[in-house]
Amino acid sequence: GQNIDQPTEMTATEGAIVQINCTYQTSGFNGLFWYQQHAGEAPTFLSYNVLDGLEEKGRFSSFLSRSKGYSYLLLKELQMKDSASYLCAGVDSNYQLIWGAGTKLIIKP
Amino acid sequence: DVKVTQSSRYLVKRTGEKVFLECVQDMDHENMFWYRQDPGLGLRLIYFSYDVKMKEKGDIPEGYSVSREKKERFSLILESASTNQTSMYLCASSFGREASPLHFGNGTRLTVT
Numbered sequence: 001g002q003n004i005d006q007p008t009e010m011t012a013t014e015g016a017i018v019q020i021n022c023t024y025q026t027s028g029f030n031g032l033f034w035y036q037q038h039a040g041e042a043p044t045f046l047s048y049n050v051l052d053g054l055e056e057k058g059r060f061s062s063f064l065s066r067s068k069g070y071s072y073l074l075l076k077e078l079q080m081k082d083s084a085s086y087l088c089a090g091v092d093s094n095y096q097l098i099w100g101a102g103t104k105l106i107i108k109p
Numbered sequence: 110d111v112k113v114t115q116s117s118r119y120l121v122k123r124t125g126e127k128v129f130l131e132c133v134q135d136m137d138h139e140n141m142f143w144y145r146q147d148p149g150l151g152l153r154l155i156y157f158s159y160d161v162k163m164k165e166k167g168d169i170p171e172g173y174s175v176s177r178e179k180k181e182r183f184s185l186i187l188e189s190a191s192t193n194q195t196s197m198y199l200c201a202s203s204f205g206r207e208a209s210p211l212h213f214g215n216g217t218r219l220t221v222t
Contacts, residue, residue, distance in 0.1 A: 004151065031208045042113075042199065042213035043152075050208070087152070091208045099151030 002026050004100035006088050011106045012078055020073045020086050020103045028093020034062055034073045035087040037102065043087055046073070075105075083107045112136070115200050115214035122221050128187040130217050132200030140203045141183035142211065143167075143175065145196040152199065158183055159206070190221045 003025045012018040024032065031050035035043035049055055049064035049071060061074040075082055088100040116131035134141065140159050144152040144167075154167030156175040164175050172194060176184045183202075187194055197218050201211040 008149075033208075033210065035211075042215050043211075044213070045210035048208065048210065089152075095206065095208055097152075097154075097211075099153075101149055101151045 002090075002092060002098045004088055004090055004098050006086075006100040006103045008101065009104045009106065011108060012075075014078055014080060014107055014109050016078050017074065017076050018078060018105065020075070020088075020105065022071045022073070022088035022100060024069050024071070024088070024090040024098070026090045026092040026098055029066065030091040030093065030095055032062075032064055032071050032091065033087075033089040033097070034071075035089065037085045037087060039084070046086075078107050080107050080109070113200055113202055113212050113214040115198075115217050117217050118215065120217055120219045122187075122190050122219065124191060124221060126187075126190050126221075128190050128219065128221075130185040130187075130198055130200075130219070132183045132185070132214055133181050134183075134202040134212070135181065136202070136204070136212070137180065138202035138204050138212070139180070140205075141177065142201040142203075143173075143183065143185045144199045144201065145169070146199055146216075147196050155185065187219075190219075192221050195219060195221045 006022045034046040037043040047062035054063045085102040087102045089097045113134045142157045143155040158177045174186045200214040203209045
């Protein structure tokens with residue numbers, strides 16, 4: 001079957017670094033997305049990885065290992081506004097998205 | 110910027126009512142999707158469409174239907190609303206047939222009493 005696993009909740013301190021992990025099992029693989037969703041709002045696109053390695057976009061980076069079926073989202077210099085849910089979604093061989101349940105990130109001052 | 114607009118932010122309906130949720134996007138995207146989002150569960154795909162007048166069932170189509178008469182508009186219909194359809198409904202659109210980012214509307218929180 002197809003499955004995406006990510007932690008339900010994480011807590012981190014303002015100014016610190018946090019890594020949110022995601023493991024996936026999909027029928028075929030055409031990449032992995034990360035989205036950010038603030039409470040009561042729509043998910044917004046953060047990153048897409050299809051090749052192994054790290055992609056950096058400002059304070060946010062996303063990493064992919066296809067051989068391990070593993071990705072992580074790295075958030076540096078955490079700000080209070082980073083408190084949100086982070087959704088991981090794998091793309092299967094039919095280009096359908098398989099979604100994780102999301103990781104709620106709580107930032108403490 | 111792509112804008113995806115859902116007609117209602119909050120909706121309260123009674124059991125058995127027919128409910129229409131409307132979604133419009135302004136970027137000429139071919140693909141449109143309807144998801145529902147419930148606490149502790151990932152986004153679950155109800156229906157999607159890759160073209161006008163075309164529709165495909167997602168993972169949980171039971172109790173729902175859709176209509177796509179125009180490229181920019183994708184409607185979700187609850188034929189006879191039930192309490193287990195109380196949820197947040199998210200519409201999304203994207204460009205092309207390969208992996209491209211979804212652009213989401215702000216969601217409709219539907220309560221069925």
